[in-house]
Each structure stands twice: as C-alpha cells, then as structure tokens.
Amino acid sequence: MPAIFTPKxxxxxxxxxxxxxxxTETDTWSRRLQDAEVLTDEADAQIRLIDASARTDEVVxxxxxxxxxxxxxxxxxxxxxxxxxxxxxxxxxxxxxEAL
Amino acid sequence: MYRYTDFDAAFVAExxxxxxxxxxxRIDGSLTEDEFKPLRLMNGLYLQLHAYMLRVAxxxxxxxxxxxxxxxxxxxxxxxxxxxxxxxQNIQFNWPKLRDVPDMLDALAxxxxxxxxxxxxTIRNVTADHFAGAAADxxxxxxxxxxxxxxxxxxxxxxxxxxxxFKIAVTGSPNDRAVTKAHDxxxxxxxxxxxxxxxEVIVGGGLGRTPMIGKVVRDFLPEADLLPYLxxxxxxxxxxxxxxxxxxxxxxxxxxxxGLDDIRARVEERFALLKxxxxxxxxxLLASMKADFAPPAFTDRDTGPFDLAYANDPLFRSWADTNLxxxxxxxxxxxxxxxxxxxxxxxxxxxxxxxxMADLAERYGHDExxxxxxxxxxxxxxxxxxxxxxxxxxKDAGLATANIGKISDxxxxxxxxxxxxxxxxxxxxxxxxxxxxxxxxxxxEIGDLKIKISGCINACGHHHVGHIGILGLxxxxxxxxxxxxGGDHTETAAIGQRTGPGFAADEIVPAIERIVDTYLSExxxxxERFIDTFARVGMTPFKTALYGExxxxxxxx
Numbered sequence: 001m002p003a004i005f006t007p008k009x010x011x012x013x014x015x016x017x018x019x020x021x022x023x024t025e026t027d028t029w030s031r032r033l034q035d036a037e038v039l040t041d042e043a044d045a046q047i048r049l050i051d052a053s054a055r056t057d058e059v060v061x062x063x064x065x066x067x068x069x070x071x072x073x074x075x076x077x078x079x080x081x082x083x084x085x086x087x088x089x090x091x092x093x094x095x096x097x098e099a100l
Numbered sequence: 101m102y103r104y105t106d107f108d109a110a111f112v113a114e115x116x117x118x119x120x121x122x123x124x125x126r127i128d129g130s131l132t133e134d135e136f137k138p139l140r141l142m143n144g145l146y147l148q149l150h151a152y153m154l155r156v157a158x159x160x161x162x163x164x165x166x167x168x169x170x171x172x173x174x175x176x177x178x179x180x181x182x183x184x185x186x187x188x189q190n191i192q193f194n195w196p197k198l199r200d201v202p203d204m205l206d207a208l209a210x211x212x213x214x215x216x217x218x219x220x221x222t223i224r225n226v227t228a229d230h231f232a233g234a235a236a237d238x239x240x241x242x243x244x245x246x247x248x249x250x251x252x253x254x255x256x257x258x259x260x261x262x263x264x265x266f267k268i269a270v271t272g273s274p275n276d277r278a279v280t281k282a283h284d285x286x287x288x289x290x291x292x293x294x295x296x297x298x299x300e301v302i303v304g305g306g307l308g309r310t311p312m313i314g315k316v317v318r319d320f321l322p323e324a325d326l327l328p329y330l331x332x333x334x335x336x337x338x339x340x341x342x343x344x345x346x347x348x349x350x351x352x353x354x355x356x357x358x359g360l361d362d363i364r365a366r367v368e369e370r371f372a373l374l375k376x377x378x379x380x381x382x383x384x385l386l387a388s389m390k391a392d393f394a395p396p397a398f399t400d401r402d403t404g405p406f407d408l409a410y411a412n413d414p415l416f417r418s419w420a421d422t423n424l425x426x427x428x429x430x431x432x433x434x435x436x437x438x439x440x441x442x443x444x445x446x447x448x449x450x451x452x453x454x455x456x457m458a459d460l461a462e463r464y465g466h467d468e469x470x471x472x473x474x475x476x477x478x479x480x481x482x483x484x485x486x487x488x489x490x491x492x493x494x495k496d497a498g499l500a501t502a503n504i505g506k507i508s509d510x511x512x513x514x515x516x517x518x519x520x521x522x523x524x525x526x527x528x529x530x531x532x533x534x535x536x537x538x539x540x541x542x543x544x545e546i547g548d549l550k551i552k553i554s555g556c557i558n559a560c561g562h563h564h565v566g567h568i569g570i571l572g573l574x575x576x577x578x579x580x581x582x583x584x585x586g587g588d589h590t591e592t593a594a595i596g597q598r599t600g601p602g603f604a605a606d607e608i609v610p611a612i613e614r615i616v617d618t619y620l621s622e623x624x625x626x627x628e629r630f631i632d633t634f635a636r637v638g639m640t641p642f643k644t645a646l647y648g649e650x651x652x653x654x655x656x657x
Contacts, residue, residue, distance in 0.1 A: 083516055083517065091180075
C-alpha cells in the first residue's frame with residue numbers, strides 16, 4: 001500500500017506585492033486559502049506544481065502545502081501555513097486586516 | 101560623522117540605477133527569479149513570509165537626525181509606518197512592494213544610506229560598540245576603523261562570492277558591547293606595551309547551529325596592518341571555506357576543521373604577500389576618517405536640573421538609574437532609549453517615534469543617534485542638564501521605559517511572524533515575558549538579566565549568549581521552546597547550556613518565572629547578578645525548578 005497522500009494546495013508569494021497566494025481550480029491566484037484548489041492525487045499535484053512554478057512573472061517560490069479539506073475551503077495543516085494565511089501576530093497587518 | 105565623497109555618492113547612485121533596471125527586467129519577465137534573487141540579495145532585498153523585506157545598513161550603528169527622519173519618511177511612504185531595528189544595527193522594513201524598492205533606495209541615497217551588502221555571501225555591515233566615541237571606558241573610537249573596513253569591503257572584487265556571509269565587529273573598549281567573540285572576525289582595539297595602537301584579532305566566532313566562541317588569531321596587530329591582515333584572513337577562508345555544505349561554510353567551521361595554528365600560519369603567509377600592496381593610502385584615509393569622527397564640542401554646564409529632577413521625580417530617577425551610562429565628558433551621559441516597552445515588539449519604532457528621537461538628537465544630542473545590537477536607540481552625547489526634558493518628551497511618545505539590561509529588555513528575532521526561515525514565533529514570547537514581569541513588578545528587583553530569543557537555529561536573536569536563551573523550534577508540528585542558561589555576550593563570552601526538554605508556547609513564560617524564582621531564592625544578595633548566581637550554583641537548582649525532583653531521580657537511576 002502506498003502511503004496515504006495528504007491533501008495539498010499550491011501556494012507561493014506574489015511577485016510584486018510579495019504576499020501569500022494560492023492557486024485556484026481555474027488557474028488564477030487567490031489571496032485566500034479557502035479559494036485554493038485542493039489536490040488529492042500526488043501525480044496530479046506534481047504536474048500542477050510544475051505548471052504553477054513556470055509562471056515566474058506572477059509568483060515566486062511555488063510549493064505544495066498540506067491542508068485539511070473542509071467547508072467553506074481548506075484549512076492549514078501546519079502552524080506555519082496558518083501564520084502565512086493570516087499575517088503576523090504582533091500587528092493587525094497582512095491578510096487579517098486587508099479587505100479581500 | 102563620515103560624509104560621502106563624490107566617489108561614494110556616484111557609486112551608490114550607479115548601484116541604485118543598476119538595481120532599478122534589474123527590478124524592471126524582473127517585472128517585465130526578462131529575468132527569472134533564479135537570476136534575480138542574487139541581485140536583490142546584494143541590495144538587501146529579501147522575500148519573507150508575507151512580503152518583501154528591505155534591510156538597510158546603519159553603518160556601525162551611527163546615524164544623524166536627518167537620516168533618522170528619512171527612515172521615518174520611508175516607513176510612511178512605502179511601508180506601514182514603522183521600522184524594525186536589528187541585532188546587527190540595521191533597520192528592516194517589513195512591507196515594501198517590489199516596484200517601490202528602487203525609489204526607497206534612492207530616498208536612502210539622499211541621506212547617504214544604502215542597503216548594499218546587507219545580505220548575500222559578502223562582508224556585511226560592520227558593527228561597532230554603540231557607545232563608540234562616548235563611553236568613559238573607551239580606549240579609542242572604533243568608528244573610523246569600521247568606516248575604513250566598510251569602504252574596503254564594499255564591492256571588494258575578491259569578496260563578492262564568498263563561501264557564506266562574513267561579519268565583522270569592532271570595539272574600542274575592554275568592556276565588549278559589540279559581541280566581538282561571536283563574529284567571523286572580532287577586532288578589539290588595544291595598545292601594546294610600547295603604547296602603540298593596534299588590534300587583538302579574534303577569528304571564527306559565530307552563533308547559528310554550531311555556536312563557537314572566537315579565538316585570538318593575532319594578539320597584537322599594528323594599526324597600519326589592519327586591511328592587509330583582514331584581506332589575508334578573508335582570502336584564506338575564501339579558498340578553504342566549504343562550498344559543498346552551507347552548514348559548514350562559515351569561517352568558524354574552517355578554523356575548527358583546520359585548527360587555529362594552521363589558519364594562523366596560512367594567514368601570516370598570505371599577509372606577507374599582501375602587505376606590500378598596501379602603500380599607505382589606506383592609512384591616509386584612516387587619518388581623515390579619524391577627523392570625521394572628532395568628538396563634538398562638549399560644554400561645561402550646571403547639572404542642577406538633573407539633580408533636581410533626580411531628587412524629586414521617582415519616574416525620572418528610575419529611568420536615569422537604568423537607562424544612563426557613564427560618558428567620557430564631565431556633566432554628560434549616554435542615554436539609551438528603550439524600544440522594549442512592555443508588550444511591544446522588541447526593536448520596533450513607529451515613524452512618529454523615529455521623528456521624535458531625531459528631534460531630541462538634533463536639539464540635545466549633537467545630532468547623533470546610535471542603534472544598539474540590543475535593538476535599542478542611543479543618544480550618545482547628552483548633557484545631564486537636558487535629561488529631564490528628554491525624559492519628558494520620551495514619556496509622551498511611549499519611549500521612556502526604564503528597563504535597559506533588565507528582564508524585559510529582550511533581544512528577539514522577527515521569528516515566524518515575518519521570517520521565512522523561522523521554525524517558531526519569537527515576538528509573542530518576548531511580549532508575554534515582558535508583560536508578565538511588568539505585572540509582577542519584579543523587574544528592578546531581579547536586576548541585570550539578558551533574555552535573548554531566536555525563532556530558529558540560525559540564532560539571529562543571539563539566544564546562545566543570553567543569560568537565559570530561548571530557541572523556538574517545530575516539534576512534530578507544534579511550536580516548542582528550548583531554554584539555555586549561562587550564556588554571556590561580553591568579553592567573557594560563553595555559550596549557554598541547555599536545561600533539557602523544551603516547553604510548549606503556553607508553558608514557556610511559567611518556565612521562565614520558575615527560573616527567575618530560583619535565582620531570587622539562590623542569590624546571596626541583590627548585588628549578585630543572575631549570571632553570577634548561575635556560575636556559582638550551576639544548572640541543578642534550575643533544572644529541578646523546571647522539571648521537578650522526580651525527573652532528576654529518573655535521570656540519575
């Protein structure tokens with residue numbers, strides 16, 4: 001039995017603003033994790049990542065991040081991704097304060 | 101202060117123009133990220149968790165009011181109205197947009213500042229004692245030497261692709277406030293038996309995942325030999341340093357692997373070759389730099405206003421007792437402005453606070469400010485008569501916290517609130533510790549105690565040399581904090597020892613409280629500092645306080 005594949009999303013930083021973005025099903029980049037496409041097949045995830053990484057004029061440093069699928073959208077599986085999805089804890093800056 | 105020559109201004113302007121074009125080519129797609137990354141790093145631009153970060157050098161921590169105001173202007177115009185002062189005397193802006201960075205660099209150049217070599221595998225911003233030129237215990241002002249090193253190392257053609265970053269610190273005082281023993285090269289200005297000025301050269305110190313205390317490679321280097329000797333050290337390491345493994349690439353590992361004697365022999369051989377190439381131009385430059393850093397015109401005034409406020413205002417007295425240091429000139433003091441208000445982010449200043457500090461420096465402080473590696477701001481030359489007015493102005497701006505050197509004067513790296521390398525958060529831990537001990541009203545009872553927090557093994561928060569060091573790690577997907585005790589960042593530098601297993605985020609503040617309670621009950625008197633008590637009683641009582649008797653017995657069995 002192969003190891004169970006943990007569901008993932010593709011995330012990166014936007015080229016100009018530097019903020020955290022997620023790849024959606026329609027191949028757009030969203031600022032919100034809940035809009036992200038959840039990838040449940042490893043081979044599919046790798047191909048999607050290769051294509052996303054090629055979009056170098058839009059994003060920097062694309063990678064696969066573990067998530068927990070849910071409603072209305074996926075939730076971070078690791079605390080690092082929680083902080084990326086929210087913003088810093090010492091000021092209300094970043095995503096937590098921006099109208100999305 | 102040193103002023104840019106036409107050559108300096110033209111050099112910075114050209115670098116900024118090059119970087120502007122590089123940013124444009126990145127945005128229009130002609131440069132890939134792989135091509136662009138080394139270029140942006142050479143100019144101090146990182147990409148962090150939530151945004152880009154621009155690290156600006158404050159050379160040897162010295163700046164004037166015009167420069168501080170420009171930092172405030174940059175914070176307001178292109179960032180979120182604040183800046184973060186770092187343990188290497190730099191300032192970081194956490195929210196710039198890529199497109200705006202060339203304008204930020206041009207704004208810096210207007211006040212003779214830049215971000216060159218604040219990142220990348222180069223010789224970084226040279227740091228120095230933040231009391232330079234002011235301290236009563238100083239042998240000589242280290243800043244002319246630091247400026248000479250800066251000019252020598254900036255865009256040095258041989259040293260643009262080093263095995264790894266390279267950090268130099270200089271102190272002119274026997275009381276080391278520049279952490280020279282934790283630098284790739286530490287320079288201590290000394291005099292030999294004949295009274296000639298020179299340097300004790302310390303090599304191979306560093307923190308990070310393999311902390312090492314620097315070793316003396318030359319106990320007396322004549323002043324005139326400084327640059328050829330530095331060039332010899334860096335070029336020996338440039339060839340020997342491990343490029344196959346970035347965890348083994350710093351000079352501390354090279355010295356460790358080859359041995360100090362082998363490195364010394366190679367350096368001396370190289371030095372003999374290089375020395376004739378230095379024909380004395382460097383010494384002419386150094387002489388003119390010494391004139392640039394001539395002390396200000398101190399005045400002889402009555403300290404009556406100070407004495408009156410000290411006698412009558414308990415808040416002022418507490419601040420004066422805690423935040424002032426001895427100045428070389430009679431009637432003067434060195435005043436530290438704490439950027440560690442209880443519950444605030446260590447090292448952060450708002451643009452309004454920056455402007456106020458600039459105003460105070462201009463009005464009362466011979467137009468000088470310093471950034472300390474402990475992430476505070478220093479007014480190095482203030483007359484005691486002006487201190488009551490300075491204190492009142494600081495109080496109104498939330499800058500009068502009387503905690504320098506105390507438990508809430510915490511060094512903390514940005515941690516996982518900003519840094520892409522971090523494995524845990526640092527800032528909230530610092531905020532909670534400071535808030536907790538402020539509530540307990542124990543801070544001044546505890547006395548001198550250095551807590552230093554890093555959010556990963558790279559140790560930007562200097563945790564190894566904190567009296568109490570805290571290291572944030574990711575343990576199975578949960579933030580976990582290891583504690584070290586007994587670290588020392590001064591001339592008696594030492595690496596702290598781990599207490600044992602780490603603590604969860606909600607357990608770390610109570611753990612620090614147990615350590616402090618143990619110190620308070622173990623110390624012989626209020627005069628015995630935490631670090632001295634630890635040296636006397638050792639780890640055992642602290643371990644027992646942290647992990648209990650049962651744990652100790654289990655380990656002994």
